[in-house]
Amino acid sequence: MIRHTVVFRLKFPKGSSEEREFLQAAAALALIPGVQKFESLRQISKKNDFDYGLSMEFDSESDYDSYNNHPDHSKFVNDFWVNSVEKFLEIDYKVIK
Template structure:
């Protein structure tokens, strides 16, 4: 199982219409094939510079690769991610053992 996580800060203020638009568009990623256990996250700690996160799981590398090239994911990245996200950290990982 691969967990794909991104943590980010938007270019727009919290509570803005742009924030709502972005988070709504991001939530639609949960409907893509092979996406499991999708969650939108809100930061509660002051220990880093990120405000939000998205996390999801994939059964294997092939399914994760398919997600990355899926037209709806590519469109989300081109339309929303690149225009709305100011800073991010991507972490992809598997459980050891």
């Protein structure tokens, strides 16, 4: 199992139409085959300067690779992520056995 996570800060004000449009587009990533347990998150800690998070799981590296190469993921990155995200940190996990 792979857990793909990213925390980020948008260039837009909280509550703006741009924020809503971005988060709606991000939610559509859950429809890509192989994505499981998708969550769109609001970050509440004062210990960092990120505002949002996305988290999802994949059964295998193959599923994760398919997601990364899926046209809907590429479109989201090109149409929304590149133009909307000010700062981010991506972390991908595998369970320690």
